[in-house]
Amino acid sequence: MASEAKDSIGLLNPSTRQTTMDARLRFGILVVVVLASVGLLYWQVPNTALILAFLALTSSAAAMFYFVRPQTSPVDEGLAESADWVVTRLIADQSDMGLAVTDRAGRLVCANELFTKWFNGPAVPPDLPLQSGGNELLATAGRNAWRDGRGYAEGLKRGVAEYAAKVLRTGQGDEYLMWQFKPEIRADILDDTVRMVGGAVGRALSEAGVLATVIGGEGRIRASNPVFALRATGSSDANISGRNFINFLRADDKGTIFFEREGRHGTPVRMFHVPLDREQEKGPALILLIDDDGGMFERGKALEQVESMLSLLPLGLALTDRDGRFLFLNKAFTRTAGIPEGEKPLYPGDLMIRDDKSAVADAVRRYASGPPMSGDLAVRLRSGGDDPVALGMAGVRGLGDAAVLLSIKDNSEETKLKSQVAQATKMQAVGQLAGGVAHDFNNILTAIIGHCDLMLLRHAPGDSDYDDIQQVRNNSNRAAGLTRQLLAFSRQQTLRPQVLQLPDVVADVSNLLKRLLDDNIELEVKHGRNLGLVRADPGQLEQVIINLGVNARDAINARGNGSGKISVTTRMVSPSDVRALKSEILPVGDYT
Template sequence: APALILLIDDDGGMVERGKALEQVESMLSLLPLGLAITDRDGRFLFLNNAFARTAGLREGEKPLYPGDLMIREDKSAVADAVRRYASGPPMTGDLAVRLRAGGEDPVALGIAGVRGLGDAAVLLSIKDNSEETKLKSQVAQATKMQAVGQLAGGVAHDFNNILTAIIGHCDLMLLRHSPGDSDYDDIQQVKNNSNRAAGLTRQLLAFSRQQTLRPQVLQLPDVVADVSNLLKRLLDEKIELEVKHGRNLGLVRADPGQLEQVIINLGVNARDAMPKGGKISISTRTITASDVRDLKSDILPVGDYTALFVSDTGSGISPEIIGKIFEPFFTTKEVGKGTGLGLSTVYGIIKQSGGYIFADSKLGEGTTFSIYFPVHKLSGDQEERATLASPPVKATAKKDLWGSGHILLVEDEDMVRAVAERALTRQGYTVVTASDGEEGLTNLAAQGEGKFDLIISDVVMPIMDGPAMAKQVRAEYPDLPILFMSGYAEEQLRKSIDLDNVAFLPKPFSVAQIAEAVGEVLAEHAK
């Protein structure tokens, strides 16, 4: 830590003391520390350039008292402290104060009583904590976002179980009614609203980085081109959309559908910030490792990136709010005009894709969202096979959902287990159920080898979870196919399960979706 040591001879006369003060001032002016000297009345006698810079003084500005640099609430405390240290025995201490030019973040004001330097009575030191405070704020925000993300992911997972049961029972009831029946429309309405709720849980899972992504190697301009036509239809005539692309952009690996969602969310937010019209700019650019070093970011690692920038000329975001915009359910829109999940979804998609997102804004001038994706490096043979654009969706004939076979269904949630059992039994399958992994293994042993054609299992269960059960099953029955169903992200589960030849069904699912998934797994196994 920096230190200043003064050796003062108190026996000199006033002339010598005056010369000593001049020498001390000339020495202090050369130091990088923010230092100043006041007299017994608290008036400034001297302040060096570092002190003036940290205090936010303009060139040529000369304040009379230290309190003139502080916000109104801190003026009296600083004045009292200076007077107290100016008299009596020499003492040292520090005071947390807020500078008039520094916002709400406090800085440390060091105070020391000095004697033997003529009119000088108090030495003040000030430390520029802005970078340290900014870093602490970023760490605290990242920690908070992680905690909120874990909470959001847990809530979404529990809701997915509930919604699976509601949607499943709606499907089963719809099978017993035909369009035009008095209850058909009511049941359909329940199912439609359940699907809307499922959309909200997907957004929560996106924020918590637990949704299922289908990453591809792609070029950002291809995704921007696909989505810009849709975005134009969502914008008012008074808003201009400008799209620019840089040269020699590196490939990125991400889910094109989710990237489109990111651009649409940012575009709609920009539109809402410009009710009187304006301009939205979407641009891509190559960012080299040298460019990253120049940014001097504590968060963005040095490396090569392909960047996406979405800017608007709207009303901007205030400094008090900008740190909260990625939090779920935070919104500045009127009640009923936004869920507060748009930017949190964007944040989750970018982070889960291995990217970084930053927001810069000035009130009255507009906002820019900067997104950095690491450049995806390909080997020679991969480069030939790289998908540079989203593949077109192929039209498929409606699949026959009827089937036959014996299925072991392992699920700890009674409501999900019940609806899955009824759905599969209705499609022609024979189903044996278990409420956890141990009971599943017991049923498997009791039925004997070759009895079951498929195991369907939840992932997170008490006593023994799905992956632990699956490993024991594979040891004894290596050819038995397994279908996992879960509300968590498929890629995360595949890393934790570490088993080949397993299929995945995301929750919530409908009767048709579970029947189709089972049919596909059994058909693949029969090849």
């Protein structure tokens, strides 16, 4: 406050000094006039008494004027005037307008805080930091105020702000100008439209089926209502502000407009472009879209034809509209869904149990509003017990009110198949477990058979323990065969194919095979010439030869005579010989 008073005094000091100088000049002129009057009077009337009387009268009048007028010094007058301006500024700071006062010399006498804030310090009107000729408008308003008492100026721009000015001539002697600045608030139709589309008005348009969006001059979305966001992105809550409007739409060769997300088979829309600033060629605009129903009559006829065709098909088929209400059900659908004759349900969810109703309703709405797509939903019918059925859904377009095609089929066979697969998987796990056990058990049997062979070497055939040891050995061999079969069945054996000479493998196995045969059975081994190499797993090949020998032994014993001959022969077989066998098991090819 002291600085404000000091500034005001500083502004008034030159005037105070001028007033003091004017008072001294007037006093000197008065003394000269009095002396001149005395000299003129003495020149006309040379009377000393008369001259003294005139001086006494003049002195008395001057003394009376001096003592009667207020005794204030020029400095006191300046301080009083300065105090008045401080109070004026305090009052002006309470105003919502920018205020400034200038004198006739164009000097700033007083300014409030808003004026200083808006114009970056104590600038002196009309020389303010304005744009687009604002200073000329303000200077004209000041000249009009000096002439007519008041002046006006509008459209004074400073950055993004815009002001209107009013200039008044004021003061006791009309020696000051008061400048009043007030910001202009213009209605922004773009902001108003954005608020409406993004608010209650946009939701009301959505309920009426009108898609609305607001775009800026650059073509980007400022706001949209829920139904536009749903058709454009698949979600009514999607935030698409700032995205390019044209990216959500496409047009075919005929100029028909579709949503890009729905493709050519989507519902066409008709677009209305409402410019929000007609002075701009590419300014902001309100875009309204509605479904193009120009071909409803043809679509209605097409729907009738489709319904006639669906009624002849043995599959359970039905059509619903966008809201999920049934439009058509064929006989197969009503029969599979267990709908009584003459009864037509309103919604697909009415056919389901309570737990599946909401899922079916949501799925139907999703397929009705999105792009054409298809899918299945496992549900349980209200009249079908606990066994689920497959409810197929597919979005359809171009058939008038029809939006979703429903199909229903019994899943009992599929359920049985799934149960069988599960049982097979369980049995496979059991087989793997049995294979692991068989592998360990086979190792134990190998040790038992080995010890039996050692014991047989120490006992002659006529020994009393010989037959018991032979019986243990035979039973162990049978158990080993069973374990090998378990291993093969469970696929637990590890195959290691090698390039082998077949006669070598047969020679190694023949020693073991002789021990497996009875004494009355002869083993004969013959090898051909020029035999080629074979690639096989040695263990598997030995197992095959042993199995063949054991099976042949059992067959000989089964005849009852107890004697026989087993021949193992290796020879080269040509492709012609294989074809002559006429067997589908043996491979046909060029073998060497």
